Amino acid sequence: MGSGPVGADVTAAELTSVATVRPARRLDLGEVSRFWGRDGRGTLAVVGPDEDAVTMAVAAADRLSDLTEVTTVILARPTVPPGSGDGAAVLATALGLPATVRTFEVTGSDRCFTTALSLAGDIVAADGSTHVLVVVADDSVREAGSAAESTHGHGATAVLVGPNSGAGTLLCVAGRLDPAPDAWQRPDGVRANAGDRFLATAVAPPHLQALVADDPRLRDLAGRATGVHGAASTPKLGATLANQLVAGLPSVGSDAWELGDAGAATAGMILARILGRGQSGEVHLIVAPGSGIDVLAVEVGDGSSVYLPAADVEGERLPYGTYLRSTGQTVVTDAAPTTSPVTMWRDQPATLGLQGARCVGCTRVTYPEPPVCGACGGHDLQPVDMRGSGVAVTATTDHIVAGVNPGTPESPTTMVVVERDGGGRLFLPAIHGYQPSVGARVRTVLRLAHRGGGFRNYYWRVEPSTAATRRKQP
Amino acid sequence: MSGRLRDNVAVLGVGCTPFGDHFDRSAADLLSAACTEAFDDAELSVDAIEAGWLGSYFPHSGLAGTQLSDAVGLAGKPVSRVENYCVTGTDAIRHGAMAIASGMYDVVLVAGVEKLKEHGDVGIPDQGDHPVIGRGRSAPGGFALSATAYLDTYGLGTDVLDVVAVKNHDNGADHPNAHLRRRISLEQAAAAPVVSSPLRLFDCCPTSDGASAVILGRPELAVGQRPTVTIQGLGLASFTAAPYLAPGFDFLSWPATMAASQAAYRQAGVSPDDIDVSEVHDCFTITELITLEDLGFVDRGQGWRLTADGATRVDGAHPVNPSGGLKAFGHPVGASGVRMVYEVVRQLQDRAHGRQVPEARLGLTHNVGGPGGAISGVVILGRQE
Numbered sequence: 001m002g003s004g005p006v007g008a009d010v011t012a013a014e015l016t017s018v019a020t021v022r023p024a025r026r027l028d029l030g031e032v033s034r035f036w037g038r039d040g041r042g043t044l045a046v047v048g049p050d051e052d053a054v055t056m057a058v059a060a061a062d063r064l065s066d067l068t069e070v071t072t073v074i075l076a077r078p079t080v081p082p083g084s085g086d087g088a089a090v091l092a093t094a095l096g097l098p099a100t101v102r103t104f105e106v107t108g109s110d111r112c113f114t115t116a117l118s119l120a121g122d123i124v125a126a127d128g129s130t131h132v133l134v135v136v137a138d139d140s141v142r143e144a145g146s147a148a149e150s151t152h153g154h155g156a157t158a159v160l161v162g163p164n165s166g167a168g169t170l171l172c173v174a175g176r177l178d179p180a181p182d183a184w185q186r187p188d189g190v191r192a193n194a195g196d197r198f199l200a201t202a203v204a205p206p207h208l209q210a211l212v213a214d215d216p217r218l219r220d221l222a223g224r225a226t227g228v229h230g231a232a233s234t235p236k237l238g239a240t241l242a243n244q245l246v247a248g249l250p251s252v253g254s255d256a257w258e259l260g261d262a263g264a265a266t267a268g269m270i271l272a273r274i275l276g277r278g279q280s281g282e283v284h285l286i287v288a289p290g291s292g293i294d295v296l297a298v299e300v301g302d303g304s305s306v307y308l309p310a311a312d313v314e315g316e317r318l319p320y321g322t323y324l325r326s327t328g329q330t331v332v333t334d335a336a337p338t339t340s341p342v343t344m345w346r347d348q349p350a351t352l353g354l355q356g357a358r359c360v361g362c363t364r365v366t367y368p369e370p371p372v373c374g375a376c377g378g379h380d381l382q383p384v385d386m387r388g389s390g391v392a393v394t395a396t397t398d399h400i401v402a403g404v405n406p407g408t409p410e411s412p413t414t415m416v417v418v419e420r421d422g423g424g425r426l427f428l429p430a431i432h433g434y435q436p437s438v439g440a441r442v443r444t445v446l447r448l449a450h451r452g453g454g455f456r457n458y459y460w461r462v463e464p465s466t467a468a469t470r471r472k473q474p
Numbered sequence: 475m476s477g478r479l480r481d482n483v484a485v486l487g488v489g490c491t492p493f494g495d496h497f498d499r500s501a502a503d504l505l506s507a508a509c510t511e512a513f514d515d516a517e518l519s520v521d522a523i524e525a526g527w528l529g530s531y532f533p534h535s536g537l538a539g540t541q542l543s544d545a546v547g548l549a550g551k552p553v554s555r556v557e558n559y560c561v562t563g564t565d566a567i568r569h570g571a572m573a574i575a576s577g578m579y580d581v582v583l584v585a586g587v588e589k590l591k592e593h594g595d596v597g598i599p600d601q602g603d604h605p606v607i608g609r610g611r612s613a614p615g616g617f618a619l620s621a622t623a624y625l626d627t628y629g630l631g632t633d634v635l636d637v638v639a640v641k642n643h644d645n646g647a648d649h650p651n652a653h654l655r656r657r658i659s660l661e662q663a664a665a666a667p668v669v670s671s672p673l674r675l676f677d678c679c680p681t682s683d684g685a686s687a688v689i690l691g692r693p694e695l696a697v698g699q700r701p702t703v704t705i706q707g708l709g710l711a712s713f714t715a716a717p718y719l720a721p722g723f724d725f726l727s728w729p730a731t732m733a734a735s736q737a738a739y740r741q742a743g744v745s746p747d748d749i750d751v752s753e754v755h756d757c758f759t760i761t762e763l764i765t766l767e768d769l770g771f772v773d774r775g776q777g778w779r780l781t782a783d784g785a786t787r788v789d790g791a792h793p794v795n796p797s798g799g800l801k802a803f804g805h806p807v808g809a810s811g812v813r814m815v816y817e818v819v820r821q822l823q824d825r826a827h828g829r830q831v832p833e834a835r836l837g838l839t840h841n842v843g844g845p846g847g848a849i850s851g852v853v854i855l856g857r858q859e
Contacts, residue, residue, distance in 0.1 A: 347606070364721065365721070368607065374714050375720075393623070394619045394620075394622045394623040396621075396672075398610070399667070399669055399670060400614065401612040405608075405609060415611065415615055415619070417718055425723075426719075427611075427716070429609070435671075449606050450606075450609060459609070
């Protein structure tokens with residue numbers, strides 16, 4: 001491993017751990033097609049009404065091995081939807097990282113992930129002791145009824161870049177820019193793009209040829225690569241891209257697109273598969289088109305610290321009507337009360353941090369932190385991180401709440417009273433579709449609350465507590 | 475106060491509009507109608523009123539106490555607006571009663587009004603909670619948490635809730651002022667759509683418009699041709715707005731109801747077994763079941779059995795909600811507590827509109843409100859022989 005910028009010349013950084021996630025909701029493309037009078041089949045993994053790129057980013061990063069040494073967080077997403085605010089800051093706070101962490105957001109193109117990795121490599125090369133968390137997440141909404149709607153799903157991939165070996169090594173990121181607008185947000189929040197075929201067959205080829213011609217290191221890596229993979233919306237387009245760089249090498253199987261692509265996170269999804277299933281020492285190239293083209297070269301590590309979602313996980317079917325409503329493609333006004341920037345800032349320990357308090361005098365734990373202890377009236381209260389696991393004390397699935405409580409994102413909503421492990425109670429909504437019974441083990445998970453006031457408010461929900469790999473809470 | 479309240483505050487007159495959909499009547503119209511009936515019942519004119527209290531929960535008037543003053547002509551008199559979740563009306567009565575008991579006034583007017591139909595007909599809108607932490611909460615959802623716990627703890631099915639709904643619909647069908655005047659069957663109750671599990675449509679009271687009024691005063695001012703009814707005990711307890719978040723809260727009882735009722739029993743010098751008729755806060759069927767236990771009518775966990783055995787019917791050992799309760803009579807929030815006193819007074823004077831409880835001499839009204847049953851008010855009324 002050399003030192004210096006990760007650009008075309010030098011390798012620098014280790015990919016300590018990688019995790020990729022797909023949202024749990026499923027869009028039945030047969031139902032979508034029938035709605036539009038067409039025939040179609042298949043399934044897409046899509047965000048539900050309570051998810052977005054930031055919540056997926058949290059879910060992915062939560063599955064990495066250890067974030068205690070992270071000093072920089074880079075959130076990559078192709079577009080920044082209305083009302084988003086500083087997504088990287090929300091991500092860092094929800095992960096419990098210290099306020100001294102630097103945050104960046106890379107956006108504007110489908111190759112935001114590879115660009116972010118390149119940046120992370122440069123940071124690590126400049127300071128060999130630093131750890132950078134890179135997360136790519138794509139929740140782009142494609143226009144209802146369009147062909148893109150039937151191919152583009154959602155997903156997120158988190159990568160811990162730093163000095164420690166593990167999943168793999170970042171060998172280089174070589175790229176060329178070409179400001180063909182590949183991804184932009186319409187005023188109505190729908191993601192538009194120039195067309196994958198246009199990008200893959202017109203924009204990409206001359207740049208790929210130029211990269212190979214001008215970059216000896218890339219030529220060398222291409223010569224000893226075990227596989228080359230195109231991060232496109234379909235396996236066929238992906239193969240077209242890959243062959244333009246190096247013909248005849250194997251690519252990830254088409255099963256990678258079984259639940260649709262993951263938009264800008266497709267490159268991350270492919271990376272995780274390579275590092276999780278490849279043989280140690282293999283070199284792989286990933287072609288990521290965008291406003292121009294990036295080629296990412298990695299070497300497979302020891303196969304550890306790679307999280308891939310289980311292939312047989314059944315997702316919850318999301319009715320197409322619910323999907324249209326939650327993506328704002330029906331006439332719905334969000335009448336949620338405005339969360340002003342002032343109250344959002346002041347309440348952040350309770351909302352993003354889920355911080356309660358323990359009374360020093362009587363040890364009672366209360367959420368949110370009260371001015372005085374409700375049990376003994378004591379004023380000496382110490383903060384308690386209420387995130388984590390607990391038991392459902394009672395619950396109800398409410399079918400009218402969305403009509404009477406503006407800002408409740410969907411109907412029905414299941415509300416759960418949780419007795420937290422370690423003391424204290426929470427009253428939280430369950431993730432969409434989950435109805436815990438009394439006594440069920442649950443755990444907290446960050447989700448999108450609502451978009452009242454025109455910007456995104458995040459809050460916690462509960463999901464089933466399982467044995468799936470999760471980073472331990474601090 | 476406890477020493478000066480009992481037997482010293484009489485209900486001189488009562489009035490109540492029909493509860494229901496009053497799209498064509500404003501809050502002022504309803505208040506005027508209810509108060510006029512109360513004046514006539516007391517054989518007094520508005521000039522006799524020295525002070526007033528208005529119970530109204532939703533802030534849609536922006537007029538404070540003047541909403542009552544202007545409706546009945548109390549300009550120049552001290553009039554206050556009271557708000558305390560579903561205990562609003564009872565709390566307004568409490569203020570009026572304390573004013574009489576203290577000797578500050580001889581005759582006061584207490585009224586409650588609500589215009590829920592102005593807000594749409596999905597349910598009571600949530601207005602004041604935190605814009606992120608408070609999302610996902612509704613009135614039926616809050617009480618459904620207790621229903622889930624109650625049925626799970628005692629191993630019961632939702633049929634124990636259906637019995638309450640059928641009984642109260644039966645009672646309301648005979649009351650000319652009730653919002654819902656139709657009988658239902660157990661099968662209809664069981665087949666109704668879910669509102670907030672496990673509560674179904676008929677487990678929930680309707681959203682209603684309506685007003686009610688009572689005139690309180692010194693007992694010697696009471697109309698002579700009928701028995702005088704006086705306040706014997708009055709309790710109000712206010713707990714935290716989130717009791718269900720207290721460790722150990724089991725959702726099987728409401729501490730506020732127990733505290734308020736115990737205070738009222740103590741003041742009145744009576745026990746639960748002495749109560750001949752009660753109007754309790756059955757905003758949802760589960761609320762009535764748990765309230766029977768909290769009021770001490772039956773042991774913990776046996777409220778469902780008391781109901782199933784028919785003891786809470788008009789001809790039973792503990793008649794509960796002979797008017798139909800909130801379930802069938804309706805629940806204009808600020809008016810309900812006042813309406814309950816209206817009903818119990820008429821029961822004690824043998825002039826009940828609907829189901830007359832025979833030989834009723836001691837009555838009780840109960841309200842509980844707020845998330846997790848944060849607040850409760852109880853009034854005990856007795857007939858003077």
